[in-house]
Amino acid sequence: MAALVEMKQITKVYPNGVVANKGVDFSVEQGEIHALVGENGAGKSTLMKILYGLEAPTHGEIWLRGRRVEIPNPHRAIELGIGMVHQNFMLVPSFTIAENIVLGSEPRKGRFIDRAQAIAVTEELSKTYGLQVDPTARIEATPVGMRQRVEILKTLYRGADLLILDEPTAVLTPQETDELFMAIRTLVNQGKTVIFITHKLVEVKEISDRVTVMRHGEVTGRVATRDVTEADIARMMVGRAVFLQIDKPPVLRGRVVAEVRNLGYVAETGRPVLRNISFSVHAGEILGVAGVEGNGQTELVEVMTGLRPATTGEILVDGKPVQRQSPRRIRLSGVAHIPEDRLTNGVALDATIAENLVVDRYNRPPFTQRGVLFPQVIRKHAETLMQQFDIRAAGPDALMRSLSGGNMQKVIVAREFSAEPVLLIAAQPTRGVDIGATEFVHTQLVAKRNEGKAVLLVSADLAEVMSLADRIAVMYKGEIVAILDNGPELTEEEIGLYMLGVRRQEIVTKAA
């Protein structure tokens, strides 16, 4: 089989001196699903941006169907049949899905967009590739999973034969991921080729034909997926054996650290989002919260951390009520929070790493003494944490904006773990994080638990919850429908029944 795309000796040096790609050879064959994996900052997105004409390579050549091509901009890439769905979506929120899909080359009726035609085209595409969308819904009102399907349809509408998907599953629920995989298979059956970036090795095994592994800007391996195990791929990525399974000593449950009683939250729109939620988290345990995304987990975390006001009920931390208090008061009572959406509230992109690391503690000694702030102490603090948590960046003064996704997450983890909390609330702590860093976050969470801290772990990744949690609370439509002891006899299927609302525990309110 001839290679569809061949990238030869690609080197990319960013203006700030970062060498993101070093002499990379990369090839994709016609009709395959090719996984591209590697640690955060390995240079995967950069390589794909070069292929899509978003970044110019410093050196190197691109060959397409046996011919040398120049791709100076995405317009050229699209002409050549290359489409890309980015890590961060690029859609117009106030437009409908159909409008977004046809934008740029709209069907016209005189001077106006032919809306009916746009909708028809969208439905047609949607049916052909099995990607369900609602053509008339506005982007701002659609869930992430659908936005992603819109992005894919958009590239298909523009005639892409080669689709580049940059971490498409990072934002998806397991169900949505399954749907996406089905769609990808349909695409390939119809003669398309797909490049797929992910941090989840399960997905690599499940969907890809071949894998290219990158590390520190270089290709460290190119193999047929069926010839390797997950552990093999992990080793190629990290350069050492990675423990995909975490060892946990038996749980030593201590006092109740956090108690939630009859918590309710009604959104501004009047919709009840959380209903009658009661549970407690003990010292020395990890309580996992499972559930299909959008069943109130986000709001539960935000209410508990003071970012939204509870409508009814009580939250006690170490016996003291903290509901409806400011985030600062809640932090001071010993709660730390790894937020689900790191770009919205986890980091300030235009501030330095050092500043990001002290946002919860800048006003206390040693950073502030007698009303005076000491920037040098803040830098020192950052240097220590960067080393301790292996944050890779130019230095403490580097802007957050210049970090790769995984390193950003490490900054957040470093800040929240070093806050020495009694209760750590971790929402999607490993989303978009490479396996080395995932392993790191997991061991750290377990270490906190072993130290006798209480951990509340909210994750859309059921496998993550099952491998870490001591007990699992399942949320469905704003309620906790079950609290289950985690153990070898608990199966994914059983949790699934609760997650889908098929089953519910009657004693759940008392079980708290």
Add this chain to the structure above:
Amino acid sequence: MRGMAKFVEPVRILAVVLIALAIGFVITALVSKEPAQAYTALLTGPLPRISFENGFAIKNINRFGNWLEESTTLILLGLAVSIVFRARQFSLGAEGQMLLGALMTAVIALKLSLPFPAHMLLALAAAMIIGFLWGLIPGLLKAYLSVDEIVSTLMLNVIALQLFDLLLFNWLRDPAAGFVGTAPFPASAVLPLLIPGTRVSLMTILMLIAVVVAWFLMARTPFGFELKMLGANRKFAEYGGVNTKRVIALSMAVSGILAGLAGAHLSMGLLKRLTINLSPGLGFEGIVVALLARNDPRWVLLAGLFYGYLRTGAQIMERSSDVTREVVLIIQAIIILLITAERLFPFVQQWVQLRRSRGEAVVEAG
């Protein structure tokens, strides 16, 4: 890397300024019969001349004074704007705060009789307090009722101007004066002179202190950190525990203190009375200074001196040549355009890129 950035930034701004001056010269050459002379007046006018003809003497000290006087006001206003801009609050209220500051000094100066320095200090304090309060209003409106600060501060500017005129006409006006204005302030409420032959007063020293205080506030206090985090990402600041409502309100109020002082400078230092049309639009010149200085108080000092020099030179050029000061307005406009355009550049680049990819208005969502 950081060292580079620190170095590149001033060079870039210097380049912008030089380009603007060059364009200004071209325009001068187009409108003037004697462009070289006019431009020399603009560029060297504010400097004093040292003469040795009849023994050592410094001439034109008043021009040099004009430069320092102008810069003092501009720097105070530039500091005021920097504080709100650092927090990404687009308060345009400096104009109104300045007017009311001047108004309050007149009330204290003319309606109270106290010895120096108590009288002067009280007048200064009154200007600062009214500035604080007049800034606090839009601050509270924004923080607690989400009222857009651009709109509210512009409206408050109008109200401040009306108040100013009302009190001046009906209460403070000196009927004996041949124009609409108050009687001269008593000496006890006038800022002591620093350089004889000019109007450079104690306020220039207060301004230097204000630069240091503003720098300290922004770089070395928790409040300054909060300002910066608020400016960088409000949701992040909230998540970290910053009381963003308080910081929003305070940023505008603290900024008002400095604008109020600028007003006191006009009345107690320069005019030594209050007149109608005190100084229309001066409040907005603070924005230019803050933009040039990238909201850094240390650079505000330099930017204010530069901008004050340009404005003084423009007045001199107007008096001593056939070119009007509009040329300087053009230079100002070019500077503002180039500096803001440079900030817009990354957005433009992205936009063009997406246009090319048969693109669209780009909004990140996801």
